[in-house]
Amino acid sequence: MGASTKPRLSGMQLQVLALYRGFLRAARMKSPEERSRIEALVSQEFRRNSSQVDRKNYLYIEYLVRRGKKQLDQLKSPETVGLASLNVEASQAKTS
C-alpha cells in the first residue's frame, strides 16, 4: 500500500466511528454504572456488526448508522437513564 501510516478509512467507516464516539461521549454523562453498561453494550454491538455484516452491504450499513443516530439522540436526552438490549435467538424448527 502507500507510505501513509494512517489507515485509509472510507467515508462510511468514518461515519461509523463518529457514531461510536458519540455514544461514548453520551455515556459519560450518565451515572457510572450505567455508563459501563452502555459502553459494554455499544462496543459489543458495534463489534458484532463489524464482523457479521458484509462491508459491501452499504444499504444495511447505512440503515444501521441511521438507526444508531436515532438511538444516540434518544440517549442524549437527559430523561433517558439507561440502555438495555434484548437478544432473541430464532431457533430453527426442524421439519422431518
Add this chain to the structure above:
Amino acid sequence: MASVSANFVCSRTSVRLLNQMMTSKSLRLATVGWGRTPGFPRLTSSRFQISCAAKKETVDKVCEIVRKQLALPADKEITPQTTFTDLGADSLDTVEIVMGLEEEFDITVQEDNQDNISCIQEAADLIEQLVASKS
C-alpha cells in the same frame, strides 16, 4: 510490475538541530496525505510544522492507558513508535483509546485530529499540544 514505495522517515537529527534553534516553539510534523485526498493540501490547518518529542511522562501515561484498554500482557513491549494496529487494535479500539486519553488529560480531541493518531508518539504529541493550548 514495478512498484515504488516511498517511506516517510522523520529524521530526528534535523529535528534536533531545529529544536536547538527554536527552543520553545511547539510544532507538529505534517503528514501531507500523498494521494490520499485528491487535490491540494488543506489550507485551513497549517500542518507544516516539526514536532519536538513529547514529554516522557506523557508518553508513559499514554502507554499505560493503551495497555489497560487493550488488556495487553505486562511483558508486551510498547515503544512510542508502536502503532495501535501492531498491538492488535482495530479502529473501534482506537476510538476507545482516544476517549480514554481525553478523560485522563481532560482535553477534547477534535474529529479530524482523531483520524490522524496511529501510533503512541502521535497521541502524546497531540495531547501535549492540546494541554498547552488549553492552559
